[in-house]
Amino acid sequence: xxxxxxxxxxxxxxxxxGLLDWFKQVDPDVICLQEIxxxxxxxxxxxxxxSGYVYNYWFSAQKKxxxxxxxxxxxxxxxxxxxxxxxxxxxxxxxxxxxxxxLSVMSMYLPSGTNLARLDLKLQYMADLQTxxxxxxxxxxxxxxxxxxxxxxxxxDIHDPVRxxxxxxxxxxEREWIGKFMDSGFIDSFRFFNKEPHNYTWWSYRANARxxxxxxxxxxxxxxxxxxxxxxxxxxxxxxxxSDHCPxxxxxxxx
Numbered sequence: 591x592x593x594x595x596x597x598x599x600x601x602x603x604x605x606x607x608g609l610l611d612w613f614k615q616v617d618p619d620v621i622c623l624q625e626i627x628x629x630x631x632x633x634x635x636x637x638x639x640x641s642g643y644v645y646n647y648w649f650s651a652q653k654k655x656x657x658x659x660x661x662x663x664x665x666x667x668x669x670x671x672x673x674x675x676x677x678x679x680x681x682x683x684x685x686x687x688x689x690x691x692x693l694s695v696m697s698m699y700l701p702s703g704t705n706l707a708r709l710d711l712k713l714q715y716m717a718d719l720q721t722x723x724x725x726x727x728x729x730x731x732x733x734x735x736x737x738x739x740x741x742x743x744x745x746x747d748i749h750d751p752v753r754x755x756x757x758x759x760x761x762x763x764e765r766e767w768i769g770k771f772m773d774s775g776f777i778d779s780f781r782f783f784n785k786e787p788h789n790y791t792w793w794s795y796r797a798n799a800r801x802x803x804x805x806x807x808x809x810x811x812x813x814x815x816x817x818x819x820x821x822x823x824x825x826x827x828x829x830x831x832x833s834d835h836c837p838x839x840x841x842x843x844x845x
Contacts (some may be wrong), residue, residue, distance in 0.1 A: 591844060593695060595736035595811060596793075596830075596837035600627040601660070602831040603639075612830055614641055619664050620688070621696035622736040625649065626658040637660055649673065651683035658683040659697040659737070664691060674722050680717060685784040687730075692845060693817065694730040698737035703758030712740070712758070716767045719775065720774065727814070729777065735776070735812045738835065741768045746787045747807035759806060776812040779824035779840050787812065789826050790792075793837045800831075811840045820845070 594616060599605040601623065621643065630648040638646045643662035649672050651657035661670070667688035673680035687696040701717070703709030727733055728787065741764045745751035754760045770776055780789070790805025798803065811824055822841040830836050 591690075591842050592616075592618045592695075593620045593622065593734065593736065593811070593840045593842070594827075595603070595622040595624070595697065595809060595840075596834035597624040597699070597738040597833060598623050599833040599835060601633065602628055605705045607832040608643060610637060610641060610728075612642075612646075612821050612832065613662075616712065616827070616839070618664040620690075620695055621660075621693065623662070624658075624738045625701035626660050627655050628658065629654065632681060638720075646684060649674075649683045649686040649690065651844065652681055656682070658688045658698060659699050661686055661697050663688060674719075674778060676718055676722065678711075679718065684715075687726075689730060693732040693734060693842070696733065696735045696737070698735055698739075700707040700737070700741070702740045703761075703764075708788045709758055713763065713767075716764070723771075726775065731790050731814060731816050733814045734817070734840070736840075737839070738809050739768060740808055740828065741765065742771075742806050742808065743768050744747045746785075746845070747790075749788075749790065749804040749806070759808065772812070776816050777815055777818060779811040779813045779821060779827060780807075780820060782813075789836060790828070791826055795834055809835060809838050811838055813840070813842075817842060819843075 595748045614772045629650045641789040642664050645663040649662045659818045671687040674685050703712040742748040744761045789810035790807050793800035793805040820842040824840045
């Protein structure tokens with residue numbers, strides 16, 4: 591199974607930049623999208639269906655043009671779960687899960703902490719998410735949580751760890767949380783295969799940051815440890831330029 595996760599920073603804008611052709615080239619079985627910034631009714635779903643993604647699921651924020659996640663699949667899930675049941679999370683359209691035979695895949699968009707109020711919300715979200723995941727893992731032990739975590743785990747995951755040490759996304763409390771999240775039973779699939787520096791998934795639009803590779807690794811494919819033996823590959827696809835993020839890709843053996 592080939593899974594792609596991509597914060598598209600607006601699905602309609604990304605489609606105008608050739609996103610659909612890119613999907614056809616890479617040919618994943620499942621696509622997790624974040625920050626779609628659109629309602630389902632604003633999209634022509636037939637274009638995804640004609641590309642093989644007959645099964646497509648959209649969980650938008652109530653606020654138009656904001657947040658939202660989606661899962662596109664060539665395979666029919668056994669079940670799709672919209673949200674977490676936690677009101678303030680679901681209001682912003684940040685979690686969507688599809689259950690397949692042998693594993694479940696979640697598309698997740700964790701908030702950024704752009705100001706003090708949003709940072710408080712992010713920290714609350716992180717705590718509540720851990721509790722939620724701990725609970726659902728009992729029913730769905732083979733769980734993959736793809737998406738934009740808006741956190742760099744280690745100094746190797748950010749271009750300038752010294753200057754950014756007090757910036758949300760690299761705060762000690764955030765880094766500690768994502769470390770404990772992994773310790774609760776998840777593998778950072780990219781780091782499972784690649785220990786090298788200078789691998790990022792997001793770049794500011796300012797100061798030619800992407801061309802200079804001054805980025806942050808904010809996007810993760812977190813895989814339950816029970817799936818370790820099925821992991822074949824996990825890579826960052828930095829050549830894709832439909833967004834200020836780039837996609838990540840994971841491959842797992844079927845069984």
